[in-house]
Amino acid sequence: MKKTSEATALTSLILEVFRLNGQLLSQGNRLTEPLGLTSARWQVLGSIKLAGHPISVAQAARRMGLTRQAVQRVANDLETLGFTRFENNPDHARAKLIVPTAKGRDALELIEKRQIEWSNKLAKGINTSLINNAVELFGELHDRCNKMETTPIEA
């Protein structure tokens, strides 16, 4: 079987995703490190704020596209470090809610300010619709990947 032109382009894109992912994590760590945070901790903290209300670990994991185990570990770290606390969930005895503390909210706010400067600088002069096309493409690939998950490789 031969690779289609789309597939060839896609393979290049995938390699770029790996490279950029590493770079972005590194940048995020640099950005958040002075506050005792990391890229992963920041992302979890941000997902709570983005949700608009406290959510459980499993809910946060689904929003971020990670396993709940990965998020659980980070959420526990955040609690230990005092950025969040767990609050009883009236609707579910096991699934406690992640609630940012004042320390967590302050840290997030400061980081978001810095992230604005950083992203403005990084994005300066790039065509917005070019970026949005990529976002859309990624959403499509995301959905398609999900569908592939269910189709195991036949030996």
Added chain:
Amino acid sequence: MKKTSEATALTSLILEVFRLNGQLLSQGNRLTEPLGLTSARWQVLGSIKLAGHPISVAQAARRMGLTRQAVQRVANDLETLGFTRFENNPDHARAKLIVPTAKGRDALELIEKRQIEWSNKLAKGINTSLINNAVELFGELHDRCNKMETTPIEA
């Protein structure tokens, strides 16, 4: 400071990169697992083939945008598992060359066949130039990120 429209779009893209990165790694693991490989091992093995000749760990790391330590670990695993061996480098006493064994070449060939099917399926019907635009955008972001590295966050 306010976030520009490009920066807002870029932030969305970054979150998509994180999501897709995880999904792709997962797919790669699934694809390579029956052969005793993983996404990372596959990538290192592939980078040797892509180079066209045996290269050192540090060279492979630069090509992939990873630290040499990360690649070293994976390269050692590959050797232990018999997919590669280290060969003396006439030009450098320390920097041995990673050389795929027959087992390694066979495994890579089989995976590449499966990857063709997989990527053809995933990319089917997507506009090639849309993908290529994204690749180009990522290259640009990659370069810009590198320049940001040198500019530390001022406290």
Added chain:
DNA sequence: TATTAGTTGACAATACATTGTCAAATTGAC
């Protein structure tokens, strides 16, 4: 109500990647 299926947190094993540091090897300037 009872049973069953799905969700959730906890725990463990494994893999992946970063930063930092050290010593050996290489390279380049002098």
Added chain:
DNA sequence: GTCAATTTGACAATGTATTGTCAACTAATA
């Protein structure tokens, strides 16, 4: 040739994420 700067592999510490499994909880259904 000598010495300093760089490169490279080795080792350690830390953080991130996956899969798998189990028990507790929840929800749906008969």
